[in-house]
Amino acid sequence: MNNKKFIAELSKRCGMTVAETSASVDTFVNVVTERLKDGDQINISSFGVLETKMCKERLSVNPKTGQRFLVPPKIQPVFRPSSKLKDKFK
Numbered sequence: 001m002n003n004k005k006f007i008a009e010l011s012k013r014c015g016m017t018v019a020e021t022s023a024s025v026d027t028f029v030n031v032v033t034e035r036l037k038d039g040d041q042i043n044i045s046s047f048g049v050l051e052t053k054m055c056k057e058r059l060s061v062n063p064k065t066g067q068r069f070l071v072p073p074k075i076q077p078v079f080r081p082s083s084k085l086k087d088k089f090k
Contacts, residue, residue: 048081
């Protein structure tokens with residue numbers, strides 16, 4: 001499902017216009033992004049936890065040239081589903 005279909009389905013279920021729903025989703029994504037940048041955890045009950053994880057720097061090798069290079073450390077977003085969400089897929 002792409003973004004356009006998701007917004008259309010969500011607006012239909014919420015009884016909102018597509019524009020209102022799109023604005024709400026954009027606001028949600030912006031808030032989540034800001035909180036994750038600040039290092040906060042976001043716990044959505046019955047869905048899961050959004051958090052960040054620090055990946056250490058590492059040595060990598062270019063398979064074509066064999067040249068080694070250092071990959072810098074980075075922060076990645078991580079999603080851990082709740083047990084209730086996992087149970088729905090069993």
